[in-house]
Amino acid sequence: MPTMQKIDGEQFAIGPAISSALDRFSEDLRGQNFLRGLDRETFADEAAGYFNRLNSIHPFREGNGRTQREFMTALAKNAGHELNFDVVSAERMAQASIAGHERGDVDAFKRMFREISDPERVQALEKAQNFLTSQGFDWLNRYMATTEPGRCYDGVLVGVGGSDFMMHDKQNILVGKTKDLPRPLPEQGQHVVFETPQRTRANAREGRGRDDDFGHGLG
Numbered sequence: 001m002p003t004m005q006k007i008d009g010e011q012f013a014i015g016p017a018i019s020s021a022l023d024r025f026s027e028d029l030r031g032q033n034f035l036r037g038l039d040r041e042t043f044a045d046e047a048a049g050y051f052n053r054l055n056s057i058h059p060f061r062e063g064n065g066r067t068q069r070e071f072m073t074a075l076a077k078n079a080g081h082e083l084n085f086d087v088v089s090a091e092r093m094a095q096a097s098i099a100g101h102e103r104g105d106v107d108a109f110k111r112m113f114r115e116i117s118d119p120e121r122v123q124a125l126e127k128a129q130n131f132l133t134s135q136g137f138d139w140l141n142r143y144m145a146t147t148e149p150g151r152c153y154d155g156v157l158v159g160v161g162g163s164d165f166m167m168h169d170k171q172n173i174l175v176g177k178t179k180d181l182p183r184p185l186p187e188q189g190q191h192v193v194f195e196t197p198q199r200t201r202a203n204a205r206e207g208r209g210r211d212d213d214f215g216h217g218l219g
Helices: 016-031 040-057 064-078 090-103 107-116 119-134
Strands: 143-146 152-161 164-168 172-177 191-195
Touching: 016 040, 040 064, 040 090, 040 107, 090 107, 090 143, 107 119, 107 143, 119 143, 119 152, 119 164, 119 172, 152 172
Parallel strands: 143 172
Antiparallel strands: 152 164, 152 191, 164 172
16 A cells, blocks of 8 residues: 655554554444434534544545545434534634644544534524625635634624624634624624623524625625
């Protein structure tokens, strides 16, 4: 089997190590019953670890990313969950892959899998991405995610679209819940600083709301 390695950074699996790594991957997954019977967030965290392992094995010369996504989508479906990789920007995937492969840090993958397995967050990201696409903005090459509970955010408000808002902090595009913004509601293009509340079942996302434009504050 040919040697596979990365030009810069940490190497991917090499030669015979590819087969043995895939064998261990399969054995571990089988030992966890292919992640069946887990709640969504537990599944997401476990799946993130396996996704990172598969990414580091990198068995093919071409098409590894597409193969990984298809495999994880099928794994999720078999376990009773749904993953939507369409809302993951290329920049976000690249940052998570580097953190996981080169530093062994899978937190970015865990956050990503929690989001793409959550229909409400997927819907919010799709809404924002459709708006950005309509404005001719290339969101695929920017890190784009939803806000997380209990976190402080500091950036510029792009706009509000019904129950969702969009902001940016120079490098990242973030989509959150309008009710988390300070009151009175800030204007488009205004600098905002706020903390998102800890989530409970009582204050979970309350639906998509109107399909209003977010505004034109991203340059």
